[in-house]
Amino acid sequence: xxxxxxxxxxxxxxxxxxxxxxxxxxxxxxxxxxxxxxxxxxxxxxxxxxxxxxxxxxxxxxxxxxxxxxxxxxxxxxxxxxxxxxxxxxxxxxxxxxxxxxxxxxxxxxxxxxxxxxxxxxxxxxxxxxxxxxxxxxxxxxxxxxxxxxxxxxxxxxxxxxxxxxxxxxxxxxxxxxxxxxxxxxxxxxxxxxxxxxxxxxxxxxxxxxxxxxxxxxxxxxxxxxxxxxxxxxxxxxxxxxxxxxxxxxxxxxxxxxxxxxxxxxxxxxxxxxxxxxxxxxxxxxxxxxxxxxxxxxxxxxxx
Amino acid sequence: xxxxxxxxxxxxxxxxxxxxxxxxxxxxxxxxxxxxxxxxxxxxxxxxxxxxxxxxxxxxxxxxxxxxxxxxxxxxxxxxxxxxxxxxxxxxxxxxxxxxxxxxxxxxxxxxxxxxxxxxxxxxxxxxxxxxxxxxxxxxxxxxxxxxxxxxxxxxxxxxxxxxxxxxxxxxxxxxxxxxxxxxxxxxxxxxxxxxxxxxxxxxxxxxxxxxxxxxxxxxxxxxxxxxxxxxxxxxxxxxxxxxxxxxxxxxxxxxxxxxxxxxxxxxxxxxxxxxxxxxxxxxxxxxxxxxxxxxxxxxxxxxxxxxxxxxxxxxxxxxxxxxxxxxxxxxxxx
Numbered sequence: 119x120x121x122x123x124x125x126x127x128x129x130x131x132x133x134x135x136x137x138x139x140x141x142x143x144x145x146x147x148x149x150x151x152x153x154x155x156x157x158x159x160x161x162x163x164x165x166x167x168x169x170x171x172x173x174x175x176x177x178x179x180x181x182x183x184x185x186x187x188x189x190x191x192x193x194x195x196x197x198x199x200x201x202x203x204x205x206x207x208x209x210x211x212x213x214x215x216x217x218x219x220x221x222x223x224x225x226x227x228x229x230x231x232x233x234x235x236x237x238x239x240x241x242x243x244x245x246x247x248x249x250x251x252x253x254x255x256x257x258x259x260x261x262x263x264x265x266x267x268x269x270x271x272x273x274x275x276x277x278x279x280x281x282x283x284x285x286x287x288x289x290x291x292x293x294x295x296x297x298x299x300x301x302x303x304x305x306x307x308x309x310x311x312x313x314x315x316x317x318x319x320x321x322x323x324x325x326x327x328x329x330x331x332x333x334x335x336x337x338x339x340x341x342x343x344x345x346x347x348x349x350x351x352x353x354x355x356x357x358x359x360x361x362x363x364x365x366x367x368x369x370x371x372x373x374x375x376x377x378x379x380x381x382x383x384x385x386x387x388x389x390x391x392x393x394x395x396x397x398x399x400x401x402x403x404x405x406x407x408x409x410x411x412x413x414x415x416x417x418x419x420x421x422x
Numbered sequence: 423x424x425x426x427x428x429x430x431x432x433x434x435x436x437x438x439x440x441x442x443x444x445x446x447x448x449x450x451x452x453x454x455x456x457x458x459x460x461x462x463x464x465x466x467x468x469x470x471x472x473x474x475x476x477x478x479x480x481x482x483x484x485x486x487x488x489x490x491x492x493x494x495x496x497x498x499x500x501x502x503x504x505x506x507x508x509x510x511x512x513x514x515x516x517x518x519x520x521x522x523x524x525x526x527x528x529x530x531x532x533x534x535x536x537x538x539x540x541x542x543x544x545x546x547x548x549x550x551x552x553x554x555x556x557x558x559x560x561x562x563x564x565x566x567x568x569x570x571x572x573x574x575x576x577x578x579x580x581x582x583x584x585x586x587x588x589x590x591x592x593x594x595x596x597x598x599x600x601x602x603x604x605x606x607x608x609x610x611x612x613x614x615x616x617x618x619x620x621x622x623x624x625x626x627x628x629x630x631x632x633x634x635x636x637x638x639x640x641x642x643x644x645x646x647x648x649x650x651x652x653x654x655x656x657x658x659x660x661x662x663x664x665x666x667x668x669x670x671x672x673x674x675x676x677x678x679x680x681x682x683x684x685x686x687x688x689x690x691x692x693x694x695x696x697x698x699x700x701x702x703x704x705x706x707x708x709x710x711x712x713x714x715x716x717x718x719x720x721x722x723x724x725x726x727x728x729x730x731x732x733x734x735x736x737x738x739x740x741x742x743x744x745x746x747x748x749x750x751x752x753x754x755x756x757x
Binding site for chain 1: 437438440441444445449451526573576577579580581582584585588589592596597603691695698699702709713714717718720725727729732734736737740742
């Protein structure tokens with residue numbers, strides 16, 4: 119696009135495809151509620167610790183097992199640590215794991231999908247590879263890998279970063295396959311379009327065809343699988359923590375808090391409810407966003 | 423079709439071999455040593471002997487081939503002997519667990535019924551709930567039934583089983599005290615009283631898994647019905663004067679079941695994975711719990727065998743799903 123056309127377009131009200139998508143997205147009530155809730159949760163876990171200044175690892179032995187009070191709105195745990203502060207810190211870790219693992223799996227999935235879809239020579243090999251990954255029993259393997267590499271990585275990156283890198287990496291490399299398949303299918307279809315032919319006939323190198331012409335047009339399936347990826351990563355991380363193979367006890371995540379509270383379920387059932395509710399509501403919100411996005415991005419449904 | 427099946431079966435052999443190699447190499451890297459629980463007073467020579475007795479002295483490739491031989495030759499022979507009273511496997515080395523020093527397959531056979539009961543029953547119940555909900559939701563799209571149905575399935579889909587399980591324990595075991603929170607696998611059914619106890623202890627684990635499965639399948643069922651309800655053949659059927667019941671239940675339903683059946687087949691291996699968590703919540707000592715304890719105890723033969731069994735299930739049910747698709751939908755031609 120030349121500068122002249124860009125200027126004439128700028129004179130008109132800026133209205134591209136994404137504004138239409140947004141208009142459509144707004145009509146989906148569940149998705150809007152989900153989006154608002156998700157933004158609220160993100161704001162709470164990242165900004166909350168600046169407002170609620172109690173250290174989540176501070177042990178106040180006199181507040182041990184106290185119920186909800188003004189000083190501790192969610193009560194305190196068996197060591198007297200403030201549960202609200204721990205929930206905020208735990209949410210920060212859980213959401214960070216979810217977002218980074220989703221990013222990693224998207225990059226991997228898109229990369230493999232574009233390579234397989236655009237270059238015919240790589241297609242057979244890469245798709246075999248994807249099928250192979252799909253046939254792996256993921257949860258058992260995740261558990262085994264974490265058992266194996268927990269200590270070496272901890273030694274390399276430090277306690278918290280080591281396990282964070284490990285969990286993000288492990289979730290990322292075991293969840294890219296669906297994205298790769300969807301992206302490959304879309305690239306195969308787009309490759310035959312006239313504009314790609316036109317771009318190639320004026321001598322655009324393959325790399326630029328992919329980056330400029332193909333990638334922007336497969337954004338919608340990628341965005342939908344991004345939302346599913348966040349939900350999946352949050353659930354997997356919590357499941358690993360719940361099985362006792364996630365983060366160490368000093369670094370709370372929502373799954374870990376649930377795991378710790380499970381032993382005292384007879385005496386303090388409410389401690390199980392908070393982290394569980396946080397995980398479930400966040401995943402529910404993200405799934406609703408995904409639903410709304412899918413409806414908004416599907417031109418067959420739009421305008422109905 | 424037969425050609426296709428045979429080709430797929432042949433392809434699955436290298437796939438499975440590769441997967442077993444990956445699992446084996448991963449476990450071989452494990453820092454956890456099965457000898458670590460042996461007291462330090464035991465002299466090193468004796469320790470070396472013990473390692474050899476466990477088969478750890480050999481190089482990696484020999485151990486891998488050994489395991490393959492034991493899994494694919496010896497264990498089937500043992501099963502055959504057990505069924506028909508022959509003695510093919512007489513004196514051959516079986517896969518031995520490091521923890522219990524007993525054959526892995528025996529332990530698997532002991533644990534299998536618990537897992538199958540809980541998982542299998544919950545899957546069947548989940549399907550039975552999901553299909554009617556999906557059908558009615560799609561037929562009355564945007565009605566209050568559809569709104570509530572999709573909302574509940576969204577919730578069931580989003581709540582992880584480890585939270586719904588714990589939630590049920592809080593409500594029904596801690597507060598109401600209706601059901602036991604721990605699944606007692608030694609319990610045997612002898613009369614009505616013990617049968618009732620068995621039902622009571624199964625209700626919670628089964629309903630947790632059933633809710634999760636039902637949520638996923640009903641979403642698929644609804645989407646698939648919606649795809650078909652607007653097709654031309656449905657209008658034709660109505661124009662011919664067929665009753666709504668016939669149109670929906672025999673025309674639309676049969677066509678929409680095609681993808682749903684494959685989704686159901688594909689879901690079978692994943693529910694075994696999901697059962698790992700549910701078994702942990704309710705302390706059912708099935709296969710999943712066995713896997714977790716084996717991982718903690720770095721019991722390599724047990725983890726290797728169990729993980730491989732999961733992989734076989736996945737490959738097998740993928741194949742079944744693809745073949746079913748071909749059989750149910752004559753438009754699909756694989757050859």
